[in-house]
Amino acid sequence: RDKLVTGVQTCALPIFPLRIGCPSIISSHYLPLLIREVVEKYPTLLPRIFEADGRHAISMLMENEVDAAITFAAPTQNKSLHVVKLAKIPMALVVPERHRFAVRGFWPKSDFPGERWIALQENSGGTMELLAGLSQFGITPEFSVSTNSIEAALNYVEMGMGIALMARPPESILRDRKLAVLPQEELFGSIQLSLVWLNSSALEQNLLNHIAKTARKLAEKII
Helix, strand or coil, X not given: CHHHHHHHHHHCCCCEEEEEEECHHHHHHCHXXXXXXXXXXXXXXXXXXXXXXXXXXXXXXXXXXXXXXEECCCCCCCCCEEEEEEEEXXXXXXXXXXXXXXXXXXXXXXXXXCCEEEEECCCCCCXXXXXXXXXXXXXXCEEEEXXXXXXXXXXXXXXXXXXXXXXXXXXXXXXXXXXXXXXXXXXXXXEEEEEEEECCCCCCHHHHHHHHHHHHHHHHXXX
């Protein structure tokens, strides 16, 4: 009996953690699919997810608090970082479904002044693009709410507290919401979703490459 137990223990594979930092919307609507596919190939992984909006995921990576980051924030040029571009997502205006922009369209120079806005992820995506886009018309937006959460921003828009500019949200998050999504890449550009890890990462390179390949494949399908 002792030999049998010892044999089982010897054959057991070691479990090791995979720490990923990412925005809450990625954690909720994208990461479960990614984790499922990666664990199928690497069953000894123990995923640990840290929700980190804005540039916080990159900060956690640089402090070695996570092994990889999925982020909308463009990493600064740094030779210590390995960056894999997953998807280019157009910026979009999100408004209540009966808002005049959704019903009859708009002309930015005449229709945007006086409109209230939701300030979204001020340092990494949404607000910066909004400020840059409106500056060409000499417009400074008036903000009614500031948040780092995309889901919270959608709630505030639905409540009528303002309209928001964000990377086009996935359909799964828009179900049952009375919102209209108006893609505006020509006016406000797009935002890049990236997977980032340290070149000095202790994780096996094959694992990191598999995560990157799987993440990109899923991004093409659902984002």
